[in-house]
Amino acid sequence: MGMTHVVDRRLNGKNKSAVNRERFLRRYRHHIKKAVSEAVHKRSITDIERGEKVSIPSRDTDEPIFHHGQGGKREVVHPGNKEFVAGDTIPKPEGGGGQGQGQGQASPDGEGMDEFAFQITQDEFLDFLFDDLELPNLARKKLKDTEAFKYVRSGFTSQGVPAKLDVVRSLRGAHARRLGLGGSRKRKIRRMEKELEALKSAPEDLDAAFSHEDQIKALEDEIAELKANVRKIPFIDEIDLRYRQHVKHPQPATSAVMFCLMDVSGSMTQMHKDIAKRFFILLYLFLKKSYKKIDVVFIRHHTSAKEVDEEEFFYSRETGGTIVSSALKLMHKIIESRYSPSEWNIYAAQASDGDNWNDDSPICGKLLADSILPLVQYYAYVEITPQDHQMLWYEYEKLQEQFPESFALQQIADPGEIYPVFRQLFERKAA
Amino acid sequence: MTDMMDRPAQDRPNEPRAAEPISTSSEWTFELIQQYDEEIAKCAAEFGLDTYPNQVEVISAEQMMDAYSSVGMPVGYNHWSFGKQFLSTSKGYQRGQMGLAYEIVINSNPCIAYLMEENTLPMQALVIAHASYGHNSFFKGNYLFRTWTDASAIIDYLVFARDYVAECEERYGLDAVEEILDSCHALQNYGVDRYKRPSPISATEEMQRRKEREEYQQRRINDLWRTIPKMNGDEDTERSKVRFPEEPQENLLYFIEKNAPLLETWQREIIRIVRKLAQYFYPQRQTQVMNEGWATFWHYTLLHRMYDKGLVNEGFMLEFLQSHSAVVYQPPFDSPWYSGINPYTLGFSIFTDLRRICENPTEEDREWFPDIAGSDWLETLHFAMKNFKDESFIQQFLSPKVMRDLKFFAIQNDDQEDVYRVTAIHDDPGYRDLREKLARQYNLSYREPNIQVWNVDVRGDRSLTLRHVPVDRVPLGGTTDEVLRHVHRLWGFDVHLESVDDGTVVQEAHCPPRNETPDDLIKP
Numbered sequence: 001m002g003m004t005h006v007v008d009r010r011l012n013g014k015n016k017s018a019v020n021r022e023r024f025l026r027r028y029r030h031h032i033k034k035a036v037s038e039a040v041h042k043r044s045i046t047d048i049e050r051g052e053k054v055s056i057p058s059r060d061t062d063e064p065i066f067h068h069g070q071g072g073k074r075e076v077v078h079p080g081n082k083e084f085v086a087g088d089t090i091p092k093p094e095g096g097g098g099q100g101q102g103q104g105q106a107s108p109d110g111e112g113m114d115e116f117a118f119q120i121t122q123d124e125f126l127d128f129l130f131d132d133l134e135l136p137n138l139a140r141k142k143l144k145d146t147e148a149f150k151y152v153r154s155g156f157t158s159q160g161v162p163a164k165l166d167v168v169r170s171l172r173g174a175h176a177r178r179l180g181l182g183g184s185r186k187r188k189i190r191r192m193e194k195e196l197e198a199l200k201s202a203p204e205d206l207d208a209a210f211s212h213e214d215q216i217k218a219l220e221d222e223i224a225e226l227k228a229n230v231r232k233i234p235f236i237d238e239i240d241l242r243y244r245q246h247v248k249h250p251q252p253a254t255s256a257v258m259f260c261l262m263d264v265s266g267s268m269t270q271m272h273k274d275i276a277k278r279f280f281i282l283l284y285l286f287l288k289k290s291y292k293k294i295d296v297v298f299i300r301h302h303t304s305a306k307e308v309d310e311e312e313f314f315y316s317r318e319t320g321g322t323i324v325s326s327a328l329k330l331m332h333k334i335i336e337s338r339y340s341p342s343e344w345n346i347y348a349a350q351a352s353d354g355d356n357w358n359d360d361s362p363i364c365g366k367l368l369a370d371s372i373l374p375l376v377q378y379y380a381y382v383e384i385t386p387q388d389h390q391m392l393w394y395e396y397e398k399l400q401e402q403f404p405e406s407f408a409l410q411q412i413a414d415p416g417e418i419y420p421v422f423r424q425l426f427e428r429k430a431a
Numbered sequence: 432m433t434d435m436m437d438r439p440a441q442d443r444p445n446e447p448r449a450a451e452p453i454s455t456s457s458e459w460t461f462e463l464i465q466q467y468d469e470e471i472a473k474c475a476a477e478f479g480l481d482t483y484p485n486q487v488e489v490i491s492a493e494q495m496m497d498a499y500s501s502v503g504m505p506v507g508y509n510h511w512s513f514g515k516q517f518l519s520t521s522k523g524y525q526r527g528q529m530g531l532a533y534e535i536v537i538n539s540n541p542c543i544a545y546l547m548e549e550n551t552l553p554m555q556a557l558v559i560a561h562a563s564y565g566h567n568s569f570f571k572g573n574y575l576f577r578t579w580t581d582a583s584a585i586i587d588y589l590v591f592a593r594d595y596v597a598e599c600e601e602r603y604g605l606d607a608v609e610e611i612l613d614s615c616h617a618l619q620n621y622g623v624d625r626y627k628r629p630s631p632i633s634a635t636e637e638m639q640r641r642k643e644r645e646e647y648q649q650r651r652i653n654d655l656w657r658t659i660p661k662m663n664g665d666e667d668t669e670r671s672k673v674r675f676p677e678e679p680q681e682n683l684l685y686f687i688e689k690n691a692p693l694l695e696t697w698q699r700e701i702i703r704i705v706r707k708l709a710q711y712f713y714p715q716r717q718t719q720v721m722n723e724g725w726a727t728f729w730h731y732t733l734l735h736r737m738y739d740k741g742l743v744n745e746g747f748m749l750e751f752l753q754s755h756s757a758v759v760y761q762p763p764f765d766s767p768w769y770s771g772i773n774p775y776t777l778g779f780s781i782f783t784d785l786r787r788i789c790e791n792p793t794e795e796d797r798e799w800f801p802d803i804a805g806s807d808w809l810e811t812l813h814f815a816m817k818n819f820k821d822e823s824f825i826q827q828f829l830s831p832k833v834m835r836d837l838k839f840f841a842i843q844n845d846d847q848e849d850v851y852r853v854t855a856i857h858d859d860p861g862y863r864d865l866r867e868k869l870a871r872q873y874n875l876s877y878r879e880p881n882i883q884v885w886n887v888d889v890r891g892d893r894s895l896t897l898r899h900v901p902v903d904r905v906p907l908g909g910t911t912d913e914v915l916r917h918v919h920r921l922w923g924f925d926v927h928l929e930s931v932d933d934g935t936v937v938q939e940a941h942c943p944p945r946n947e948t949p950d951d952l953i954k955p
Contacts, residue, residue: 004468004485004563005541006461009494010548016497017517024514027609063512064617064910064917066880072905073845075854077869079772080763081840086861089850090842118518 025124031056032120036128037419051122055115126285151246160243174240182230189226192219256377257295257339258283259331259348260313265302265322267355275384276351277314278418283349284310295344297334301327307334324356324392328367335375346376349425354383356392365395373403380425381409452744457551464489464546467556468563474736475564479809480729482567483582484541487559495547496520498535505537506589508596508704510612536562538570538715540582553750556743560733565726572817573721575714585711587634592704599697611698614917615684615705620879622684622706623713679883679898683918684709686884692893693923702921717820717875724778725816731755731779761837780833781824785812788830795831821873829869831862841868846904880907882928894925901932907940915942 025032035054068074120128156169196219199212260280264273284296298313299305302320305327331348339346356364373379381396383389389411399407410421453470454463468487475482490498500517501507537543544562546555570576600608615622680686687694688702715722734751737743743751761776762768785803788796789811792804803811815828840856841864855861855868871877885898895918899907907930919926919942930938 004465004472004487006464006468006487007489008461009488009490012490012494016494017500017514019509020500020511020514021517022514023509023511023605023609024518026605027511061515062910063613064913065620066882066911066914067908068880069906069908069911071846072901073843073847073903074905075841075843075868077772077839077841077865077872078764078769079761079837079839080765080769081838081856082763082765084840084853084856086853086856086858088853090853091850116515116519118522 025120028056028061029128031060033128036125039125050125051120052125053117053119055117058114058116061116154245154247156242157245158239158242160245164243164246166242166244169242170236170240173242174236177237177240178233178235181233185226185230189223189230192223192226195219196223255293255295255343256345256347257297259297259299259334259346260284261299261301261327261331261348261350262313263302263322263324263327263352263355264300264318265320265355267322268353272353272384275412275415275418276382278415279351279382279384279412279422280314280349282418282422295339297331299327299330299334301330305330322352322356323360324350324352325360325363325367328364328372332367332371335372341375347378347380348372348376349380349382351382351384352392353385354387354390354392356390358391361391361395364392365399368396368399368407369402373399373406376406379403379407381407382421382425383409383411384413385411386413451741452747453742454552455744455746457553457746457750459550459552459555461489463552464555464559467552468559470737470740470742471556471560471564471733474733474740475560475568475729477736478729478732479813480564480568481571482542482564483539483571485563485567486541486543487546487563488543489546489548491548495535495545498545504589504708505543505586506593508593508612509600510616511609512616536566537585538566538576538580538582538711539585542567542570542582551750553743553747554754556734556737556747557730557751557754561726561730564733565729566722568729569718569722569725569816572813573714573718573820574818575717575820579714580711584634588637588707588711591634591637592708595700595704599701603697608701610920611701612705614920615702617914617917618683618687618921619705619709621882622682622702622709624682624685624710625876674886675889676884676887679885681883682706683882683884683897687918687921690887691922694921698921714820717822717873720774720778720781720821720873721816721819721824722778723775724780724782727755727758727775727779728782728812731783763838776837777825777833780836781828781830782812782815784830784833785815785828787832799830800828822870825873826866826870829866831857834862834865839865839869841865877902880905885929892925893923894927895922897926897928899928899930899938901930901937904932904937906930906938911940912942912944915940918942 032054036052039052156166196216199216199219202212260283262273262276262280268276296310298308298310300308300313300318301322301324302318303323303326307330327350335341335346368379383393393409393411396407396409400409408425410425412418412421453466464487468485496517498505499520500513507513535545542563544558544567546558550558570580570582576582596608596612676686684702684706688699688706691699694702734743734748738748759773759776759779761773762770786808788800788804789806789808792800796804815824819827834857838857840861841854843852843854845852855864857865880899881902882897882899884895886896888894888896897918901907907928911928915926915928926942928940929936
């Protein structure tokens with residue numbers, strides 16, 4: 001019997017099952033997608049970023065094998081008898097088919113409606129949510145060289161500019177060098193000092209020929225020289241210096257800005273706003289998930305438009321009439337000042353209940369056609385209303401004919417439609 | 432817990448106790464694990480336990496879940512079903528339901544056992560005694576394992592299997608490989624030779640011979656199917672008399688691997704892998720009660736021996752016994768926690784009682800076990816461990832006392848009667864009957880339907896006919912059609928299954944189903 005070998009495996013990869021887990025999710029992707037889109041409808045805005053429990057009927061996940069079914073004659077031995085004696089009979093429950101005493105035993109036929117339930121992570125949730133989606137027409141624009149790189153930390157180097165000097169590392173190196181260079185000499189000094197001590201304390205020999213004086217002198221000289229050497233070791237040397245190294249990393253060759261436009265006027269009821277919010281949340285999450293480098297500009301408007309931050313966009317309230325063109329004008333201004341179309345892919349999504357000051361709608365159409373649509377890759381308009389369309393919709397419909405590639409509009413009547421509409425608007429275009 | 436110190440029969444009562452226990456804290460360190468292992472090994476040697484060399488691996492809870500999900504295989508090919516297993520394991524773990532962390536030990540040489548880092552020191556000692564000395568000696572000693580598995584080759588073979596499957600996935604696509612694995616898994620209980628000794632698993636040989644086999648197999652299959660189906664009916668009477676195979680074949684996967692007309696070579700290889708692994712696990716499925724009983728008996732005995740030697744203190748024993756009693760707890764049939772007979776309890780009870788019968792036999796024991804009562808207990812236990820499987824072990828060694836202690840009774844459920852009948856209980860007239868019934872319950876060929884390859888219509892439509900022989904009129908369960916679809920996928924032509932009871936066909940299943948065209952087939 002050999003010696004037992006004890007091994008610490010804790011640092012070996014865990015997640016050995018990751019591939020198998022992934023295989024499982026792949027196999028049941030249709031079930032999971034369905035569960036995910038149902039969950040999106042039910043969830044409130046703030047808690048969209050978490051995982052989800054998914055249930056699949058066990059009958060779909062069971063692995064079939066040949067096994068015995070109900071019927072025939074069978075005998076089973078059980079433990080824990082209390083009052084039975086041989087020959088006792090026990091009436092079968094009505095509507096029988098039960099097997100022995102075991103209440104609640106899962107049907108081996110897998111006919112029961114039992115569910116196989118499991119948890120998917122937030123990342124997986126979003127992956128399924130945004131599966132197959134891609135921002136349309138995202139043209140890859142080559143950025144100028146100077147902007148196409150980003151400096152990232154990459155260890156240490158012995159050459160660099162003072163601003164990047166790493167003091168701790170440099171001093172640590174110096175300390176090690178001093179130990180390395182001086183250590184043996186210091187040991188030697190200590191040894192010789194001991195010898196010297198011994199010689200000095202030894203009784204003086206009367207015979208001058210055996211006097212220790214020469215030896216003492218020699219030792220003292222040598223010690224002095226060594227000490228001088230040790231002193232010459234510099235506290236810090238050029239070779240000790242360490243600089244933080246940064247290297248250029250190419251940036252993804254796509255950058256995009258997404259404009260979110262929303263009507264917050266009095267005609268937008270709480271329900272409308274809620275649906276609009278969800279649509280943008282979905283959009284926002286989608287962007288955050290898919291593109292690392294993306295700017296999002298939020299513009300809310302009633303009679304006048306205002307650029308706001310994310311928090312204000314979703315959560316503050318205002319009342320008033322509606323002039324949609326104010327938002328479009330502001331958007332155009334922002335594009336001109338900050339997002340040159342030669343460097344940015346520009347996307348916009350507008351949500352409204354379709355209500356607009358009638359004279360304003362043709363202005364909106366013209367603004368879009370003349371100054372905005374030529375600049376943007378894609379503009380999506382969602383009208384949140386169960387009612388008939390108004391002026392704005394018909395203006396926009398004309399635009400769709402004019403710009404079939406870059407303009408789309410859809411109607412949402414209740415929260416259940418958000419996700420399908422979202423998918424429709426952003427579904428992966430055939431390459 | 433009071434009976435902890437007054438077990439029957441101290442092993443070496445007069446030996447002086449060690450002055451100091453090995454440790455008193457319940458925190459473990461690698462040094463302590465090594466020290467405990469050395470002492471447990473000494474105790475195991477005193478009792479003559481013969482083991483493979485041990486390898487003990489400390490792992491985290493997540494890794495334990497990984498190990499659970501791959502049926503304890505340290506490496507394995509990828510399949511969604513292991514992912515499903517993992518999902519339910521981790522759910523159980525998060526809810527705090529995950530039980531025995533010392534269940535994983537691998538029948539390999541060296542024998543690998545896992546210790547979970549969260550465990551306390553007494554738990555680690557328990558696991559070492561249970562797995563590294565209990566299960567390990569069982570793997571090395573029991574005749575089924577000796578005959579059917581090759582401990583020194585399994586790891587290499589698993590690596591070979593994983594790499595081969597991955598290679599196929601790359602070459603033929605995930606879906607194609609998943610389909611074939613699904614179908615093989617559906618039949619894996621029918622991928623073993625129950626009666627003849629299989630050739631041992633060997634990765635090197637597999638790799639060397641793969642090429643030769645590919646060529647040979649294809650030639651052989653071509654020979655079998657060379658005859659072009661003839662359209663005239665003259666030979667009908669003639670050919671119905673000659674069956675192929677001549678004798679029914681129990682190993683469905685083997686038969687398909689060798690004879691399915693349309694399979695690609697890589698598909699045959701994958702069938703072979705699933706079949707070889709099924710063969711490797713076959714002894715474990717037949718010795719669950721014995722294997723767990725033996726390991727539990729030895730962790731109990733070895734740690735008590737440690738206590739007798741003064742190597743562990745009372746606190747250690749209290750913690751150990753608490754875990755031990757949880758392991759051997761048997762809920763009664765009417766408890767909400769009842770889910771059948773606990774194999775740990777049954778096996779532990781039989782081995783413990785066997786020792787009692789040897790050391791302190793009663794009149795009853797002398798009558799029931801004349802050869803064993805009063806014999807050398809170590810020799811008897813080793814004999815029992817080596818030469819039996821669950822079914823024969825229970826038949827041979829289940830004593831009236833254990834039946835009384837566990838209060839066994841048998842219930843008969845006959846679908847032709849409107850009552851259940853209690854057919855035997857733990858009393859004089861019932862013992863033998865009860866024992867026979869319990870033994871049969873562990874007979875795999877009673878637990879699983881008896882289905883064999885009956886015939887292939889070699890000269891006709893190439894259909895495959897399987898034959899099921901029911902026992903006590905028990906029919907096939909509800910997933911039969913689904914399994915047949917898998918057989919159909921592998922075989923490539925029509926598949927029929929008939930249940931034949933006493934010469935009459937009592938149940939039939941077909942794939943594709945009768946009255947439907949093959950186009951209606953939905954892939955499972």
